[in-house]
Amino acid sequence: MSELLRNRKLLGVVLLLALACALPFVIGSNYRVFQMTLVLAYAIALLGLNMLTGYNGQISLGHGAFYAIGAYTAAILMDKAGVPYWATIPVAGAVCFVAGFLFGLPALRLEGLYLALATFALGVAMPQILKHEALAHWTGGSQGVVIVKPDAPAWSGLSQDQWLYFFTLAWVVVFFVVGWNLLRGRIGRAMVAIRDQPIAAQAMGVNTALVKSLTFGVSALYTGVAGALGAIAVQFVAPDSFTIFLSITLLVGVVIGGLASISGAFFGAVFIQFIPNIADQISKAAPWALYGVVLIAFMYAMPSGVAGMLRVARARWARRQRAPGRIDPIPPVTQRSET
Amino acid sequence: MDQFLHQVLSGLATGGIYASVALALVMIYQATHLVNFAQGEMAMFATYLAWALLQAGVPYWGAFAITVAGAFVLGVAIERIIIRPVENAPILAVVIVFIALLVIFNSIAGWIFSYTIKPFPSPFPKEPLFGNSYVSSHELGSMSITLVVLLLLFVFFRFTPLGLAMRAAAQNPVSSRLVGIRVGWMLALGWGLAAAIGAIAGMMVAPTVFLEPNMMGGILLYAFAGALLGGIDSPGGAVLGGFLVGVLENVVGAYIGTELKLTLALVVIVGVLVVRPSGMFGKVHVVRV
Numbered sequence: 001m002s003e004l005l006r007n008r009k010l011l012g013v014v015l016l017l018a019l020a021c022a023l024p025f026v027i028g029s030n031y032r033v034f035q036m037t038l039v040l041a042y043a044i045a046l047l048g049l050n051m052l053t054g055y056n057g058q059i060s061l062g063h064g065a066f067y068a069i070g071a072y073t074a075a076i077l078m079d080k081a082g083v084p085y086w087a088t089i090p091v092a093g094a095v096c097f098v099a100g101f102l103f104g105l106p107a108l109r110l111e112g113l114y115l116a117l118a119t120f121a122l123g124v125a126m127p128q129i130l131k132h133e134a135l136a137h138w139t140g141g142s143q144g145v146v147i148v149k150p151d152a153p154a155w156s157g158l159s160q161d162q163w164l165y166f167f168t169l170a171w172v173v174v175f176f177v178v179g180w181n182l183l184r185g186r187i188g189r190a191m192v193a194i195r196d197q198p199i200a201a202q203a204m205g206v207n208t209a210l211v212k213s214l215t216f217g218v219s220a221l222y223t224g225v226a227g228a229l230g231a232i233a234v235q236f237v238a239p240d241s242f243t244i245f246l247s248i249t250l251l252v253g254v255v256i257g258g259l260a261s262i263s264g265a266f267f268g269a270v271f272i273q274f275i276p277n278i279a280d281q282i283s284k285a286a287p288w289a290l291y292g293v294v295l296i297a298f299m300y301a302m303p304s305g306v307a308g309m310l311r312v313a314r315a316r317w318a319r320r321q322r323a324p325g326r327i328d329p330i331p332p333v334t335q336r337s338e339t
Numbered sequence: 340m341d342q343f344l345h346q347v348l349s350g351l352a353t354g355g356i357y358a359s360v361a362l363a364l365v366m367i368y369q370a371t372h373l374v375n376f377a378q379g380e381m382a383m384f385a386t387y388l389a390w391a392l393l394q395a396g397v398p399y400w401g402a403f404a405i406t407v408a409g410a411f412v413l414g415v416a417i418e419r420i421i422i423r424p425v426e427n428a429p430i431l432a433v434v435i436v437f438i439a440l441l442v443i444f445n446s447i448a449g450w451i452f453s454y455t456i457k458p459f460p461s462p463f464p465k466e467p468l469f470g471n472s473y474v475s476s477h478e479l480g481s482m483s484i485t486l487v488v489l490l491l492l493f494v495f496f497r498f499t500p501l502g503l504a505m506r507a508a509a510q511n512p513v514s515s516r517l518v519g520i521r522v523g524w525m526l527a528l529g530w531g532l533a534a535a536i537g538a539i540a541g542m543m544v545a546p547t548v549f550l551e552p553n554m555m556g557g558i559l560l561y562a563f564a565g566a567l568l569g570g571i572d573s574p575g576g577a578v579l580g581g582f583l584v585g586v587l588e589n590v591v592g593a594y595i596g597t598e599l600k601l602t603l604a605l606v607v608i609v610g611v612l613v614v615r616p617s618g619m620f621g622k623v624h625v626v627r628v
Contacts, residue, residue, distance in 0.1 A: 292443030
């Protein structure tokens with residue numbers, strides 16, 4: 001049975017991948033392809049944030065800062081050092097891993113709310129740090145850095161946007177396979193154990209401090225790589241694109257997609273890429289008002305996000321397939337604590 | 340030396356604003372052990388209400404009173420309608436709801452009043468009081484209003500039955516309920532008071548930073564820093580912390596440069612949390628295994 005399920009899952013993933021490969025040829029316009037590239041980049045960032053917040057239970061309200069560090073690393077390497085675009089991705093990842101690990105060390109002593117506070121401060125302060133004149137030689141101050149869009153290799157016969165899409169897609173595959181193995185294995189279980197029962201996890205021999213700060217580092221790595229991919233696609237980095245609202249956008253994506261789910265990253269990424277565009281037509285403020293309302297609605301009604309909802313729907317459908325006409329037993333009423 | 344004194348005094352004036360917002364944060368923290376990330380935006384929204392009233396021709400102190408009352412009602416309503424359903428949810432869910440509130444207030448203010456920067460009047464005379472050159476009368480006035488608010492709060496919590504009931508509900512909800520205190524309403528009252536204090540802080544700071552939807556972003560950060568520095572469960576400590584952060588910000592801004600002001604808040608927050616998470620006057624938090 002589980003073999004069958006596994007095969008079916010694998011088949012689904014392969015199908016999705018084939019679909020993703022066909023997509024840029026189907027949707028035509030280069031702008032749409034560019035938007036899909038951003039969706040893929042966001043998906044990596046969301047998986048990174050989800051590792052930290054969803055799986056490990058460390059709340060980060062400042063992941064936009066790591067996205068910014070990744071984006072700036074790529075931009076500066078390309079603009080100042082002439083490094084080819086594909087080589088900037090691993091560097092951006094490494095820089096962000098170190099930055100995240102270092103920020104994660106003091107964060108070890110902070111729990112829940114306090115970590116949220118500290119990361120919130122990081123997110124708010126980041127644009128100012130990027131604008132600071134000591135760094136202006138590298139970061140271009142508030143002007144930012146403009147990058148040249150890389151050309152597709154001649155043999156591929158693709159447009160620039162299509163090529164970037166496939167470039168990003170390749171990184172998505174790499175990072176999701178790694179992430180899937182990481183989260184499904186020993187380390188992933190340790191992360192969840194720390195989230196749910198930190199003391200018991202420690203008693204079982206989990207090195208809480210190491211796992212937590214490593215999770216912070218890996219999470220920042222993912223987000224930083226996404227930032228670098230995003231920067232190459234947008235061809236421009238400036239401090240004001242990395243405000244606290246970027247961090248909140250990432251959080252919105254994680255919540256909508258589903259906390260502690262891998263596939264949720266894609267749902268969340270599609271949401272944060274396309275919904276603001278649609279809502280923007282009503283008013284400049286409408287996307288954010290909508291974000292707020294959706295956040296509250298999801299927390300009340302669907303705390304496990306779109307991915308969780310699909311899981312429930314699939315389970316219900318499977319049960320119905322197995323026993324047609326059978327009435328499902330009423331689920332036990334969970335105890336609600338009185339206030 | 341003159342320059343230094345000037346910086347310290349105007350630091351105290353902005354510190355008063357931070358102290359008010361920090362106090363609002365502490366009020367909610369004490370009752371619910373949560374930090375309200377939307378505190379700044381609630382204050383900003385209330386300040387817009389005051390602005391709208393002033394535009395409609397209401398005299399300043401009338402608008403002031405209506406705004407404070409309106410903010411109080413708004414605070415109570417938010418607690419009752421939005422916060423109550425997630426009261427016992429995991430911290431992550433609550434933080435997300437706070438962030439949602441922040442975003443909603445920010446965008447609604449932008450939607451209704453547009454994102455253009457608006458001047459906001461000060462109720463105090465333009466020329467400095469007593470002919471001194473150190474501190475403007477707006478700074479002096481807002482500092483005194485902060486101190487009056489503090490005094491009123493102290494009197495309220497120390498000497499009135501309702502204040503006592505609120506303190507009891509925050510300290511020991513179960514026993515308070517047994518003696519007939521309606522704990523849920525006490526929490527809502529705390530939210531109302533916090534919103535009212537925030538509204539006053541917003542109206543006091545708006546003449547200097549100008550009115551716009553993002554005006555409280557930095558201030559909230561300093562208020563966090565102040566509250567943590569003083570101890571997030573100690574009202575007096577939070578006020579002292581707010582003033583300290585205000586002075587620190589001004590002195591650092593004058594001698595090192597203003598570009599890193601927000602980073603200073605980040606450093607203070609992380610520094611306090613790492614070195615002494617309970618702050619100067621807070622209780623040390625002990626977890627029972």
